[in-house]
Amino acid sequence: MTRSIDYGTLMHRAMRGLIQTVLGEVAEHGLPGAHHFFITFDTRADKVDIADWLRQRYPEEMTIVIQHWFENLHVTDEGFGITLNFGNQPEPLWIPFDAVHTFVDPSVEFGLRFESQDSDDDEEEGEDEEFEISETAEDKPRTEAEVVSLDKFRK
Template identity: 35%
Template sequence: MDKIFIDYGTRINQAILNVIKEILKDLAKSKISSNHCFYISFKTKANGVILPNKLQKDYPNEMTIVLQNQYWDLNIKKNQFSVTLLFNKKKEFLTVPFNSITKFYDPFVKFSIQLDCKDEKIKTQKDKKIKKKLSKEKIISLADFRKKDD
């Protein structure tokens, strides 16, 4: 049987995301005081994020939304939440996977947490070009040229 190393960072991230999910479930059921306000930042290029084209263009990497008074249709699922928010007096529907969240802030209780978003499917054209270039180049280890102390 292979022994594994415990990845505490990933486990803590997952626990925090579960707390955020439960808070949003309570918010959707109107169980939370109206004094609370939630700022949620997320990677807009993460796998599963659904944004209108205009918002995707305005926020190409990361976006922060506020859940306080003007939001509708808050729906919490296992791996994501969706909500309708007002942008420039127009209602827009968004879907945000929990693993795309980078920050969560509740100013009412001064609670803030920054998460490590490790969505492997976040890729840019630049990343693809670099990978392609590296795959064509021969990598030489510097260790091969170091003097060895006897």
């Protein structure tokens, strides 16, 4: 049996750790400057704890915004809890990091996306989600570096 380095799993862990660190800092010190987050998560994932009416309204996926009003943000190794306001109704949420699909901070144009992949080749339990990297260094021909302005993509 050949061994190889599982870069997908390592990236997955590192990116989840980054989210944990950022949210931990916000829990301790508050949101700095114009930073705010859009976090999309799978409402069906194990250990997601949201109100029944929210689960009915968002049966598969939900995006929350952490910006102006939030309370009780607490972060653990497994996930984070937060109370958010939904139509003047505070609701506590528990979101495991493994349920997170996207984490975006538009104030600095930063974002992470985790994509689910069902693989028949690799049926290891719990290995159906990974951080996807579209191209490896071996697949891409070496060329000169190119600077691309994001302004042309803005509306």
